[in-house]
Structures are given as C-alpha cells and as structure tokens.
Amino acid sequence: MKxxxxxxxLILEAAVYxxxxxxxxxxxxxxxxxxQNEDAxxxxxxxxxxxxxxxxxxVNLNTATVNDLQDFQILNPLQIENFVSYRKLLGKLISIxxxxxxxxxxxxxxxxxxxxxxxxDAVTITGDFKNRLKNGDHSMLMRYSRTxxxxxxxxxxxxxxxxxxGDPSRMIIRYKYQYKNLLQYGITxxxxxxESFFSGSSKYGFDFYSFHFxxxxxxxxxxxxxxxxxxxxxxxxxxxxxxxxGKGGDAVNIKRQSATLKPYNSSGSYYFNRGAALTVxxxxxxxxxxxxxxxxxxxxxxxxxxxxxIVSSIHVSGYHRTQSEMEDKAALRLxxxxxxxxxxxxxxxxxxxxxxxxxNTLIHKKEVPYNLYVFSGKNWLNYSADYSFxxxxxxxxxxxxxxxxxxxxxxxxxxxxxxxxxxMMFLYRNISEKYQSLYGNAFTINTLPTNEKGLYAGISIxxxxxxxxxxxxxxxxxxxxxxRVDAPSRGQEYFLQCTYTPSKQAEVVTRFRSINKPLNNxxxxxxxxxxxxxxxxxxxxxxxxxxxxxxxxxxxxELLWYTRENENPEKGFLSFFDIFFKPKxxxxxxxxxxxxxxxxxxxxxxxxxxxxxxYYYAVPVFYDKGVRYYLNIKYNILKSASVWIKWGQSIYxxxxxxxxxxxxxxxxxxxxxxxxxxVNF
Numbered sequence: 001m002k003x004x005x006x007x008x009x010l011i012l013e014a015a016v017y018x019x020x021x022x023x024x025x026x027x028x029x030x031x032x033x034x035x036q037n038e039d040a041x042x043x044x045x046x047x048x049x050x051x052x053x054x055x056x057x058x059v060n061l062n063t064a065t066v067n068d069l070q071d072f073q074i075l076n077p078l079q080i081e082n083f084v085s086y087r088k089l090l091g092k093l094i095s096i097x098x099x100x101x102x103x104x105x106x107x108x109x110x111x112x113x114x115x116x117x118x119x120x121d122a123v124t125i126t127g128d129f130k131n132r133l134k135n136g137d138h139s140m141l142m143r144y145s146r147t148x149x150x151x152x153x154x155x156x157x158x159x160x161x162x163x164x165x166g167d168p169s170r171m172i173i174r175y176k177y178q179y180k181n182l183l184q185y186g187i188t189x190x191x192x193x194x195e196s197f198f199s200g201s202s203k204y205g206f207d208f209y210s211f212h213f214x215x216x217x218x219x220x221x222x223x224x225x226x227x228x229x230x231x232x233x234x235x236x237x238x239x240x241x242x243x244x245x246g247k248g249g250d251a252v253n254i255k256r257q258s259a260t261l262k263p264y265n266s267s268g269s270y271y272f273n274r275g276a277a278l279t280v281x282x283x284x285x286x287x288x289x290x291x292x293x294x295x296x297x298x299x300x301x302x303x304x305x306x307x308x309x310i311v312s313s314i315h316v317s318g319y320h321r322t323q324s325e326m327e328d329k330a331a332l333r334l335x336x337x338x339x340x341x342x343x344x345x346x347x348x349x350x351x352x353x354x355x356x357x358x359x360n361t362l363i364h365k366k367e368v369p370y371n372l373y374v375f376s377g378k379n380w381l382n383y384s385a386d387y388s389f390x391x392x393x394x395x396x397x398x399x400x401x402x403x404x405x406x407x408x409x410x411x412x413x414x415x416x417x418x419x420x421x422x423x424m425m426f427l428y429r430n431i432s433e434k435y436q437s438l439y440g441n442a443f444t445i446n447t448l449p450t451n452e453k454g455l456y457a458g459i460s461i462x463x464x465x466x467x468x469x470x471x472x473x474x475x476x477x478x479x480x481x482x483x484r485v486d487a488p489s490r491g492q493e494y495f496l497q498c499t500y501t502p503s504k505q506a507e508v509v510t511r512f513r514s515i516n517k518p519l520n521n522x523x524x525x526x527x528x529x530x531x532x533x534x535x536x537x538x539x540x541x542x543x544x545x546x547x548x549x550x551x552x553x554x555x556x557x558e559l560l561w562y563t564r565e566n567e568n569p570e571k572g573f574l575s576f577f578d579i580f581f582k583p584k585x586x587x588x589x590x591x592x593x594x595x596x597x598x599x600x601x602x603x604x605x606x607x608x609x610x611x612x613x614x615y616y617y618a619v620p621v622f623y624d625k626g627v628r629y630y631l632n633i634k635y636n637i638l639k640s641a642s643v644w645i646k647w648g649q650s651i652y653x654x655x656x657x658x659x660x661x662x663x664x665x666x667x668x669x670x671x672x673x674x675x676x677x678x679v680n681f
Contacts, residue, residue, distance in 0.1 A: 027609035028248060028609075029245045029246065029248060029253070030042065030609055030617060030619055031607045031608070031609055031619050032245075032246050032247065032248070033243075033245075033246065033619075034607060034619040034621075035607055036246065036447065037447065041618075041619075042243070042619075043266055043267050043268035044242065044243045044266045044268055044271065045266050045267075045615045045616065045617075046230075046242065046243065046262065046263075046264070046265070046266055047073065047243050048615050048617070049176075049265075049615055050071060051072075051116060052614070052615065053137075053178060054115075054116040055115050055116065056137075057137075057180060058115075058116050058117050058118040059116060059117050059118070060117075060118055060119070060120050061083075061087075061093055061099075061117055061118070061119050062087070062092040062093055062119060062120065062121070064117075066080060066084065067258075067259040068181065069083065069084075070257040070258060070259070071258070071259070072113065072116065073245065073257075074109065074112050074113060075109070075113075076104075076255070076395075076415060076423075077255055077257070077388065077390070077395045077397065077415060078104050078390070078393070078395050078415055078417050078423075079102075079104045079105060079109065081347075081390045081395065082102055082103040082104050082105070083102050083105070086101070086102045086103070092119075092121075093119045094119070095119060096110075096114070096117070096118075096119050098119075099113075103417075103420075104417055104420065106420065106462065107465075108468070108501070111504075129182075129218075131179065132179045132182055132183040132215075133179075133183070135179060136177050136178050136179030136180075136183060137177070137178055137179070137680060138175075138176075138177050138680065138681045139174075139175070139176050139177075139178075139678065139679065139680045139681075140173075140174070140175050140677075140678070140679045140681075141172070141173070141174045141175075141176075141614070141615070141676065141677070141678050141679075142171075142172075142173050142676065142677045143171065143172045143173075143613065143616065143674065143675070143676040143677075144169060144170070144171050144674070144675050144676075145169070145170045145171075145672060145673065145674035145675070146167075146168045146169045146170060146193065146672065146673065147168055147193070147665075147670060147671065147672045148671040148672065148673065149658075149665045149666075149667065149669065149670055149671060150168070150665070151168075151659065151662060151663050151664055151665050152661070152662050152663070152664045152665075153194060153321070153322075153661075153662030153663060154167070154168060154194075156662075162322050162323065162324070162662065163322065163662070164193075164194035164195075164321045164322060164662060165194070165195065165196045165199075165200045165201070165321060165322070165323075165326065166191070166193075166194050166195045166196040166197055166199075166200070166202075166321065167193075167194075167197070168193050168194065169191070169193065169197075170191065170192055170193045171190065171191045171206070172188065172189065172190040172191075172267050173188070173189045173190075173206075174186065174187070174188045174189075174265060175187050176265060181216060182215065182216050182217055183214070183215050183216075184212070184213075184214045184215075184263050185211075185212060185213040185214065186211070186212060186265050187209070187210065187211045187212075188208075188209070188210040188211075188265050188266070188267060189205070189206035189208065189209050189210075190206055190207065190208040190210075190267040191206045191207050191208070192207065192318065192319055192320075192321070193321075194319070194321030194322075194662075195207045195319070195320050195321055196320075200326065201320050201326040201329055202320070207318075207320055208267065208269050208318065210227070210228045210264065210265060210266075210267075210272075211227040211228060212225070212226070212227040212228045212229060212263045212264055212265050213225070213226040213227055213263075214226075214229065214261075214262075214263035220280050220281060220282055221278065221279070221280055222279040222280060222281045222286065223259070223260075223261045223277075223278070223279040224276075224277070224278050224279070225261050225263060225276065225277040225278075225290075226276050227274065228263075228264040228265070228272050228273070228274050229261055229262060229263055229264050229272065229273055229277055229290075230242045230261070230262045230263075230264050230271070230272050230273065231260060231261060231273060231277065231288075231290055231338075231355075232256070232258040232259070232260060232262070233260060233340050233351070233353040233355075233384075233386070234256070234340075234351065234353050234384050234386035234399035234401070235255070235256045235386060235397070235398065235399040235411045235413075235442055235443070236256045236399075236440055236441045236442035236443070236449065237382075237384055237399050237400075237401035237409050237410075237411060237431075237437060237440055237442050237449050238353060238354075238355055238382035238383065238384050238401050238437050238439075238440055239338070239353065239355050239382070239437070239439045239440065240256060240258075240439065240440065240441035240442070241264075241271045241272055241273070241439055241441070242258055242262060242271075244256060244441050246443065247456075247472060247474065247493075247495065248470075254413055254415075254425050254427050254443055254456065254458070255397055255413060255415070255443075256442070256443070260279060260288045260340060261277050261279055261288060261290070268318060269297075269318030270296070270316040270317075270318060271316075271439070273290060273292035273294070273336065274292055274293060274294050275290065275291045275292040275293050276290070276291055277289065277290035277291070277339075278290075284343055284344050284345060285341070285342070285343055286341070286342045286343075286344065287339065287340070287341045287342075288339045288340050288341075289337075289338075289339035290336075290337060290338060290339055291335075291336075291337045292334075292335070292336045292337065293333075293334075293335055294333070294334045294335075294336070295330035295331075295332065295333055295334075296314055296315075296330070296331075296332045296333075296334055297314070297315040297316075297317075297318070297320075297325075297328045297329055297330065297331065297332070298311045298313065298314045298315065298328055298331045298332035298361070299311065299312050299313045299315070299328050299331075300312075300328070300331050300361070308361070308362065309361065310361065310362045310363065310364045311331075311332055311359070311361050311362065311363045311364070312364065312365055312366060313365060313366075314332065314363070315328060321662075322662070331361075332359060332360070332361055332363075333359065333360040333361075334357060334358070334359055334360075335357075335358040336355060336356065336357050336358070337355070337356055338353070338354045338355030338356055339353075339354065340352060340353040340354070347389065347390045347391070348387070348388060348389040348390065349387065349388050350385070350386075350387050351385065351386045351387070352383075352384075352385055353383065353384045353385070353386065353401075354381070354382070354383040354384075355381070355382050355383075355439075356379070356380075356381050357379060357380040357381070357438060358378065358379050359377075359378045359379065360378075361378070362376075362377065362378055363375065363376060363377060363378070364376050369481050369486065370480070370481040370482055370483055370485075370486075372480070372481075373433055373434040373436065373450075373451075373480065374436065375436040375438065379404075380403070380404050380436070380438060381403065381404040382401060382402070382403050382404075382437050382438075382440075383401065383402055384399050384400060384401035384402065385399070385400055386398065386399035386400075387399075393416060393417040393418070394414065394415070394416055395414070395415040395416075396412075396413070396414055397412070397413050397414075397415075398410065398411055398412035398413060399411050399442075401435070401437070402435075403435055403436050403437065405434065407432045407434040407435040407436070408432055408435060409429075409430070409431035409432060409435040409437075409442075409449055409450075410429070410430050410431070411427065411428070411429045411431075411442055411443060412427070412428050412429075413425070413426060413427040413428070413443075414426045414427075420462075421461060421462040421463065422459070422460070422461050422462075423459070423460040424457075424458070424459050424460075425456075425457070425458045425459070425460075425472075426455075426456065426457050426458075427443060427455075427456040428454070428455050428456075429442070429443065429444060429449075429452060429453065429454050429455075429456075430453045431444070431449050431450055431451065431452045431453065432450075432451075432479075433450065433451035433478075433479045433480035435449070435450050435451075436448075436450060437449060437450070443456070445474075445476050445491070445517075446478075446482070451478050451479060451480045451482065452476060452477075452478055453476065453477050453478075453479065454474060454475060454476030454477070455474070455475050455476075456472060456473070456474045457472060457473055457474075458470070458471065458472030458473075459471055459472070466500060466501050466502055467498065467499070467500055467501075468498070468499040468501075469496075469497070469498055469499075470495070470496075470497040470498075470499070471494075471495060471496045471497070472493075472494075472495045473492070473493065473494050473495075474492065474493040474494075475490075475491075475492050476490065476491055476492070476493075477489065477490035477491075478490070478518075484519060484520050485518050485519060485520060485531055486520055486528075486529045486531055487518075487531040489517075489518035489531060490518070491515070491516045491517040491518060491533070492514075492515070492516045493513070493514065493515040493516070494512075494513070494514045494515075495511065495512070495513045495514075496511065496512050496513075497509065497510070497511035497512075498510050498511070505545065505546040506544070506545050506546070507543070507544045507545075508541070508542075508543050508544075509540075509541070509542045509543075509544075510539075510540065510541040510542075511539070511540050511541075512537070512538070512539050513537070513538050513540075514535065514536070514537045514538075515535070515536050515537075516533050516534070516535045516536075517533070517534060517536075518531050518532070518533055518534075519531070519532065519533075519534050519564075521564065521565075532564060532565040533564075533565055534562065534563060534564045534565075534603075535561070535562070535563045536560070536561075536562050536563075537560065537561045537563075538558060538559065538560045538561075538606075539558070539559045540556065540557070540558040540559075541556070541557050541558075542554065542555070542556040542557075543555045543556075549583075549584060550581060550582065550583045550584075551579070551580065551581060552579075552580040552582075553577070553578060553579055553580070554577075554578040554580070555575075555576070555577050555578070556574070556575065556576050556608070557574075557575050558572075558573070558574045558575070558606055558608075559571070559572070559573055560572035560573070560574075560599070560604050560606055561604075562600075562601075562603045562604040570599070570600035570601055570603055570604040571599065571600055571604055572597075572598070572599035572600070572604035572605065572606050572622075572623070573596075573597065573598055573599070573606075574595065574596070574597040574606040574608060574622060575595065575596050575597075576593050576594065576595035576596075576608060576628075577593065577594050577595075578591060578592070578593045578611075579591060579592050579593075587635055587636040587637075588633070588634070588635050588636075589633075589634045590631065590632060590633045590634065591611050591631075591632045592629070592630065592631045592632070593610070593611075593628070593629060593630050594627070594628075594629050595608065595622075595627065595628040595629065596626075596627050597622040597623075597625070597626060597627075597628070598624070598625035598626075599622070599623040599624065599625075601623065602623045604623065605621050605622060605623040606621075606622050606623070607619055607620070607621055607622070608620065608622065610630065610648070611632055612632065612646055612674065613632070613644035613645075613646050613674050613675075613676040614634075614642075614644055614676055614678055616674070616676070620650075624652055624653075624655060625652065625653045625654065626650055626651050626652035626653055626655075626668075627650070627651050628648065628649065628650040628651070629648070629649060630646060630647060630648030630649070631646070631647050631648075632644070632645070632646045633645045633646075640679060640680045640681055641677070641678065641679045641680070642677075642678050643675070643676070643677050643678075644674075644675070644676040644677075644678070645673070645674070645675050645676075646672075646673065646674040646675075647671075647672075647673050648671070648672050648673075649669060649670065649671040649672075650669070650670045650671075651668060651669050652668045652669075653668070654668075655668045656668065658670050
C-alpha cells in the first residue's frame, strides 16, 4: 500500500507539467446512474446524439431559447437566467469572447460549451421553415456487437433446460433526418443478444421497432410529436422519461431541466410514450397534452380468488430471449394521457402537471412487507405543481405532487451564487412511503420517488483560477421497509472533489466519496434479518493530459473499502491507462485502454466508463481479480461515411467460469467486438 501511495504521488507531481483536455463530467454521471440502477445498462443515447449533431450544427446563441441552453446539461439555472438577461439588455452578441462578461459564466464553463455554440446573425423563421424539408441532414447508423465466448444459454437447446432462442449478436439500425432543432424524424430497429431474428417472437425481423416525427416552432405550435417521444415534467416526481443526472460537483445536476416534449429514437423499450403530443404557446402561457398507447412486458399470474389473471411484475429490460420472456412480451396494455400548463415570466414560472394511467389487467405485486404501499389496481393518477423563481443571485425551484390516494411528495431546492467563485446548493425532499408514481425519476436515493426524506447541501469553490473544490453531504431516511431492508432506516453520503488545472491542456481530479446505507444481514441461528449499516468509501484520482495536437493520455487510480458493522472491510482496487491518437487531418483515430482490477467480492465492486463506438458507451462493473484491455478504431472511409470498431477482452485470475445462469461462460476470458457504420447524406 505504501508503494502504491508513492507511485500515485509521483504521477500527480508529473501531471502538473503535463497537458490534457478539460473534462465534461459526463463519465462520472453515467457511472453513478449505472450504480444506482443496480448495474443495468443505460440505453438512452439521445443526449449523445444531440451533442454530436451540435458539433457540426452549433447553437446560435443569438437565437437560443431557454430549452436550448438547458439541453446542454452544462449550465445551471442561474447561468441561463444571467445569459438571457444579458442578451435582453445589451442585444445580440458580437463575438464568442463576449461570454466572459456574462455574470456566473467562468472560463471552464465556456470551454465546455465552445464545441457546441456559435455567434451569428439571426436567421428568420420564414427562411428556416422553407429549408426544413430539404436542407436537413440524413444519417444512417448500423451497429453490430457480440460476445465471442459461448454462454450456457446458447448451448443447452437440446438439454430440455431454458435457453436463448436467438444467436449472441446484438444489432441496431437507425435512420434519422434532422434540420437544426426544428424538424426531426426517423426509424430505429434493434435486437438484443439471445433474441430471435425473423423467427419465433420476432417474425418481422428485429425485436424492437421505433418511429418518431418531431417538429418545433410552427406558429403557436411550439412542438408536435408523433410516434415515439418522451415527456419530462416538473422535478420528476410524477413523470420524467429522459436521461437525468444525479449527484456531483456541479450545481446543474440537482435540478431537473428539460423541454416537456422530446423525440425518442433510442433502443430502450420502456421509458418512452407511443402516440401523439402537442405543445402550444401564446405569449407567456404554454400548454402540453399527450396521449400514449403502449404494450408492456409483464408477468401474468392466475389466482384462486380472482377470475382473471393479474400482473405480478412489469419488466423494463426489453429482453425476449427465453420462453418465459417471450410469453411476457406485450402482455399488458397501457393507455396514458396527461399534460401540463405553464406560465413563464422573466424571473419565475409556475406549472400544473397531471398524468392518468389505464391498464387492461389488474396489477398486484407480490405480497411482501416492503410492497405494502406499492401501486395496485387498473388505473392510477398523479398530479403536481412545480415552480422556479430567480431573485438576484438566488434561484428557488421545486415540485409538490400527489397520487390517486392523495399521498404527497415534495422536492424544493435553492441555488445560491455567493460570488463568481462560490456557488452553494440545497435540496430538501419529503416523499411519503405511500406515494407512488410509475414514471417518476426525481433527485432521490431510491430508483423511484417513494419512501424517502432527505436534505442535500453542496458547495463549489474556485479559490484560485487553477483550483476548483466541490463538496456535498446528503442525509436521508426511509420511513418504511425497502427491498433487502426489513426495517425503517437512515443513511448519509459525503463527497469531496478537488480539480487542479495547471494549464489549458492539463487536469488532475481527485475525489473522496463515502456512503452509509442500511442492508439486511442474515445471521446464523437467527430466523429474522438484522438490518445493519454498511459503509462504501472510495478514493479516486484521475489525470488527463494532452501531450500535443495528436496524442493525449489519461490515467485513473481508485481504491474502495466496503465495511459492514463489526466486520473487517472488503477492499477493491482499479487502475487504468488510456491513450488517445487523433490527428487533425488524418482519416484514422484510435484510443486504447489497459486496466487492472481486483476486489474481495461483488460488494467491493468498482465501475469505469469506457470509450466506445459512436453514440454508445459502456460502464462495466468490475470485481474479483483480472485485467481488461480494449482498442477503439475510427476510420473515415469517405467524407460522409466512417466505420468504428471496438475490441475488448477481460481476463480473470483463478476463475474457471464467468457470470451465472444462462450467461455463464466456461473459462476465464470474456471478449466482445462491436462494429458501427455511420453514413451522412
């Protein structure tokens, strides 16, 4: 351990004189989302698609709306408000460099935005409308991936056991037409590994199909959606289907910010609506209505007391690989409708939101104590009021919601800009253990907003230009039982991060995070589960440096300690080294990683974001002991066409098999390949 500390200190000292690119914070957010969702893969790549599109079609700040600025997921509400006020007071911007004069806009923030923004003369709406159908960008994407080693699910077809109906390949095809942010339409088709193709439950080829048409700013019609789309309202207490970030050093992360309607063209099969939606606006008033018809995957169970079948669980993974998964496919019909009304003033806004659900089959989940208050029945209702208000350097926001049984949930937050170098943020949440929402996604510890009370306080300090300190604490409690927690409980989370930027090309980030949460503990000879606290502490240091215009490198070290009450801690360690090669005028670019990891068990697992092919990212979970490496290659075949290839392999020590169940692989290696072809025309 002492040798490791010395090595890290030497690398930190060297990093002061090295060079790197400024980070966006996206990697840490995606790692947090994967951890909170119990290692489930996040399939929503809409944000990545939009940011990639903006590199070629940057937002004109002289015409950018509040929604345009929010979509960056980089600016906090005070920065957005100050920019709008600055532009209103002094007129359109003459140069990008003028942004330094906007209150609260510091150099690091502007650097993050630079690839996606421009300053030009405003284009008339009439001119935009005429160009929508003919001057947009057509794009076609085809992606193929598979694990090379065969798992048990593909080798037991003749044994009479459960097996995967299809082959191990995973595919997606997506066509999209887009003209700025004013018109977008397209179709997406996808198949997961193990799903059949032109057979079985997928007689029409792919297992999943999605179509969307989305237009903005047609007179009083602010947005119209046909086909698949997402709805985001308030602070996520009743409805939020888009990608939502959580805790971190930036104030932008504690407030949900998004346009109410957005197009959907990702490959996930649960978090979206299918039907029609419309937003209209007159002066300061704006109203949205939506209607959705969905078929969801669900497990139907017969009972002795009811004549009809009931739904015991709703599946969100979208997998249709085994016989049981195929039987659950589209077993439940859902009709949902609702909307909101907003009044937007210069400094404040107020919204009223509502959503109604109608199922064709009774939903009744497993009767266990932690499910005492869970949603049950054929219909449900949620409604809420949300607000935001800016007064000088203070920004207040929040939402108060109710469900069908008038159970209440509330979230209220405050952002304070003390001066240009200090920001503070506070968020209080009080969500009844009886409150239920089906598509909620708020700023909570729990995956869904229910059974939680908490107080979050954070601060961001820039004492000198080259140093930024971020810290937060979150104290939370649960009034009722939870899955694997058989008693009311409480916990705490603490976070401290220091970012040192010695030059425009260099960055060193070191952070410490500690989270204490309750968990069941089964003791020998005890028939009841004892609820104890466990502590998960991590220390991470990451160094990024840009060697020159072609080469850059990145290195991370992370240590983890997992401790149960009165037990010795389990430990985890992860280290990787990345190399990026990206010449300005070359058709070829690549990046590669070499990684080592070890942990005492799954409890002390670690996460690491991986660079991947276009619009795709992976956040694998690492435990046990082994090494991993991967290589990403991008080659521009033509000016409008490029191919991406990723090869990755994990090699474990002292293991004879990897995974479990149908995903178990014999041996100690797991290899995957991913190929993507992107064409613009």
